[in-house]
Structure formats: C-alpha cells, structure tokens
C-alpha cells in the first residue's frame with residue numbers, strides 16, 4: 313500500500329500514522345490485515361443499491377469499511393497526497409464530487425456512446441482519474457474506485473475482471489492519469505473487459 317503524505321491527522325493515534333480504528337489496533341500491518349479481512353467479508357454481501365451518484369459512492373465506502381472506521385462513508389477532513397501529488401483539498405471535495413457525478417450522469421453513467429470496449433475504457437479512465445484526484449476518503453479510495461468501476465462496467469454491459477489487474481502497471485497508469493495522460497489507464501481498463 314502506498315502510504316499517504318498527510319498533514320497532522322487527528323484520525324491517527326498520537327505520534328503514529330496508524331488510523332484510529334474500531335478494534336483499537338495500533339500497528340499498521342495488523343490494521344491492514346484487519347481491513348482486508350473485513351473488506352472480504354463485506355464483499356460477500358449484497359452491495360448498497362443507489363443511483364451511481366456520489367451518495368451511492370459514499371454508501372459503498374461505508375459498506376466496506378463500517379467494521380473498521382467510525383468515519384466510513386464520510387469525506388475526509390484533512391489534506392492528503394501520495395508521492396508528489398496532492399489530492400483535492402477537503403473544503404472542495406463536496407463541490408468537485410457533485411460536478412463530477414453530474415457529468416457522469418450526463419454521460420448516462422458511461423452507457424451512452426460506449427458501444428465498444430475501447431470507448432467504454434476511454435470514458436472509464438476519465439472518470440477514474442477524476443475521482444482519484446478528488447480522493448474523497450481518508451483511506452480506501454483505490455478499493456472503492458475499483459468496486460465502482462466494476463459496477464459502471466456491469467451497468468454498461470461489460471464484465472470487468474478485477475483479478476486481471478496488474479498492480480504495478482495499473483498504479484503507474486493511475487499516477488500518469490493524475491497529470492492528465494489517461495492513455496495508459498485506458499489500456500489497462502480495456503484489458504480488464
């Protein structure tokens with residue numbers, strides 16, 4: 313997992329980068345294992361239904377992380393970044409997310425004009441790069457991005473096979489998409505359809 317650059321974070325146990333959690337786990341390794349376990353167990357359940365809007369996106373985050381964090385499904389309140397990239401400042405998240413999900417709705421949730429895998433992948437890469445730049449949550453963004461992408465694909469008539477993700481190239485493509493180059497991410501997504 314790529315760790316965050318975060319400003320002083322009240323969500324962490326003092327003097328650590330370990331997020332306060334419902335089980336009181338104080339080490340990062342143990343917390344990641346616990347997150348993974350809970351995520352897997354919630355994946356077995358039916359996902360929250362919704363309109364593929366931002367409210368739905370947050371409900372999905374809540375579903376997967378409700379066993380671990382009190383703030384599951386809530387937008388973050390501190391500035392975060394990864395590598396050299398800082399994500400949307402928290403005070404702008406609601407507005408940016410509303411704009412993005414309005415555009416997604418205008419594009420009929422990527423079901424319009426996406427008659428080929430390539431066309432769908434182009435639109436999906438656009439959406440993923442934008443939602444990643446917003447990065448609504450303190451943790452769990454990558455996993456929720458992938459769950460939601462799978463839902464968008466299914467809604468557009470495609471089966472996205474997440475097990476086929478190649479973590480290294482996919483991460484490189486995500487980072488490139490942050491700087492506006494969505495080509496490699498488009499290729500990665502097309503390869504999953």
Ligand SMILES: Nc1ncnc2c1ncn2[C@@H]1O[C@H](COP(=O)(O)OP(=O)(O)OP(=O)(O)O)[C@@H](O)[C@H]1O
Pocket residue numbers: 313314394395396397444449450451452453454455456457482483486487490
């Ligand atoms: N340097 C970077 N610039 C932009 N995006 C990045 C960078 N490094 C990682 N990302 C993206 O951030 C997301 C991960 O965010 P976060 O750590 O909140 O999610 P996670 O689900 O907890 O972790 P992971 O996706 O690693 O399992 C992924 O989509 C990843 O591609």
